[in-house]
Amino acid sequence: MKMLIGGEWVDKKEKIEVCNPYNNELIDTVPSGDKEDVKKAIESAVEGFAISKNLPVHKRMEILRKTADILRKRHEEFARTIATEGSKTIKEARLEVTRCIDTISISAEEARRVVGETLPFDTRVGSENRVGYYYRFPIGVIVAITPFNDPLNLVAHKIGPAIAGGNSVVLKPATVTPLSALKLGEALLEAGLPPKILNIVTGYGHKIGDALVMDERIRMITFTGGTEAGLEILKKAGLKKISMELGSNSPVIVMDDADLEKAIELTVSGAFWAVGQNCLGVQRVYIHRVIYDEFERKFVERTKKIKVGYQLNEDTDMGPMITEAEAKRVEEWVKEAVNAGAEILTGGKRKGTLFEPTVLRKVPPNVKLACEEVFGPVVCLYPVDSLDEAIKLANNVKFGLQAGIFTRDINNAFKAIKELEVGGVMVNDSSDYRIDMMPFGGVKYSGLGREGIKFALMEMTEPKVVCFNL
Numbered sequence: 001m002k003m004l005i006g007g008e009w010v011d012k013k014e015k016i017e018v019c020n021p022y023n024n025e026l027i028d029t030v031p032s033g034d035k036e037d038v039k040k041a042i043e044s045a046v047e048g049f050a051i052s053k054n055l056p057v058h059k060r061m062e063i064l065r066k067t068a069d070i071l072r073k074r075h076e077e078f079a080r081t082i083a084t085e086g087s088k089t090i091k092e093a094r095l096e097v098t099r100c101i102d103t104i105s106i107s108a109e110e111a112r113r114v115v116g117e118t119l120p121f122d123t124r125v126g127s128e129n130r131v132g133y134y135y136r137f138p139i140g141v142i143v144a145i146t147p148f149n150d151p152l153n154l155v156a157h158k159i160g161p162a163i164a165g166g167n168s169v170v171l172k173p174a175t176v177t178p179l180s181a182l183k184l185g186e187a188l189l190e191a192g193l194p195p196k197i198l199n200i201v202t203g204y205g206h207k208i209g210d211a212l213v214m215d216e217r218i219r220m221i222t223f224t225g226g227t228e229a230g231l232e233i234l235k236k237a238g239l240k241k242i243s244m245e246l247g248s249n250s251p252v253i254v255m256d257d258a259d260l261e262k263a264i265e266l267t268v269s270g271a272f273w274a275v276g277q278n279c280l281g282v283q284r285v286y287i288h289r290v291i292y293d294e295f296e297r298k299f300v301e302r303t304k305k306i307k308v309g310y311q312l313n314e315d316t317d318m319g320p321m322i323t324e325a326e327a328k329r330v331e332e333w334v335k336e337a338v339n340a341g342a343e344i345l346t347g348g349k350r351k352g353t354l355f356e357p358t359v360l361r362k363v364p365p366n367v368k369l370a371c372e373e374v375f376g377p378v379v380c381l382y383p384v385d386s387l388d389e390a391i392k393l394a395n396n397v398k399f400g401l402q403a404g405i406f407t408r409d410i411n412n413a414f415k416a417i418k419e420l421e422v423g424g425v426m427v428n429d430s431s432d433y434r435i436d437m438m439p440f441g442g443v444k445y446s447g448l449g450r451e452g453i454k455f456a457l458m459e460m461t462e463p464k465v466v467c468f469n470l
Helices: 035-052 057-073 074-085 090-111 153-164 180-189 205-214 228-236 260-276 288-304 326-338 387-396 410-419 454-461
Strands: 002-004 006-010 015-021 024-033 117-119 130-138 141-145 168-174 198-200 216-223 241-245 252-256 282-288 343-346 358-361 378-384 402-407 426-427 461-469
Touching: 002 035, 002 180, 006 402, 024 117, 024 180, 035 141, 035 168, 035 198, 035 205, 057 074, 057 090, 057 180, 074 090, 074 180, 074 461, 130 387, 141 153, 141 205, 153 168, 153 180, 153 216, 153 402, 153 454, 168 205, 198 288, 205 216, 205 228, 216 228, 241 454, 252 260, 252 387, 260 282, 260 288, 260 378, 260 402, 282 288, 282 387, 288 343, 288 358, 288 378, 326 358, 326 378, 378 387, 378 426, 402 410, 410 426, 426 461, 454 461
Parallel strands: 141 168, 141 216, 168 198, 216 241, 252 282, 252 402, 282 378, 358 378, 402 426
Antiparallel strands: 002 006, 002 198, 015 024, 117 130, 130 461, 343 358
16 A cells, blocks of 8 residues: 555555564555655645635535445455454454444534634623634644554544544554555545545654654644653654553452452453553452452453454454564563562463463562553452552552442442542443543553543644624
């Protein structure tokens, strides 16, 4: 496939190979973009903004709705692209396409709700003859940088609100999974998006990253990815709006009054969905000591039923990690924990990019598995004696994206809601729950700002005050 710059599909001699992570089979190639390509894309986006800001809202809505219709018609094609270039099973990929349709559809709906309000200027003495209002206007060229783990829907979460708000976009999709994003670009153009509003540059971050984030014509950077990369962007971006969804190490608390079967099913799913390569994935589970032994036994039994293999097989529950290097990193983190005293209850073995769903106990607090984001199929179980202890331990990391608590006691639920240092608390659910319309993001090192279409739209527009002196 080719890059999209200036309304044209652009190819280059230097290529990036896109391979299936299960067997390293070549799927396709994309151009290896450079700084000059970024410059052309930004120039195009500047011209595109002059078009997009003047597009009537009904036209923006029509384009987004038609895009959603195209996705519905090509649902299986998009799902197979996601599953082939990435780690998700075909069943998980189908769900991502469905979510992407929702994201684009909600973006169309929210376009009509970018509204202002009247302002009572006569609340100030001497302003009795003044009346006015504010409205919101698009901010300009937005750079969107997206990760590999949701190669379609997380792209939609940036492009959809940007178009709804009247902006233009330069998108850099993940190097290992660019095909889904390029196909979404095709769908948007087919739906009638004027050329130059969307530009997609494929390339390595170390080659084009600085050119993307440092250009003064860029008015906003929206980034989803690792904390280290996020911090580098902050150092280099300059005076721009920044939205970042970064890493996590999500906790779940299971109290002694919880529905145990529900808690086990949902935490197992939350830990191993998309091979644990999920910012919301359950990484730490704090279980009340009264029920700990039963929970551990049933959790391990359920984990052992997960079928690992080729992600395009209909009966596969968990596919490969995105690269063998990532699988080896997770393997090293597990070895570090075991050497420090942790015990493996199941899993822990790697074969190429396949890593077994892994459960550990007695994981010391100073090892990476306990305090960093593993981004792999590994979960740590801990017994606790009280909710206070569980909350204290849950908060004892630098991240704070989402958390879960299982309890039948409303007081326990509200105590956790109030005291957990996260951007979202899921009651009687795992940390791994999200709908695309909700405000999504975290505190501490988990990011800045919120995604979710309505909330991204507010970030991608600015209020302008109008006052008449009568």
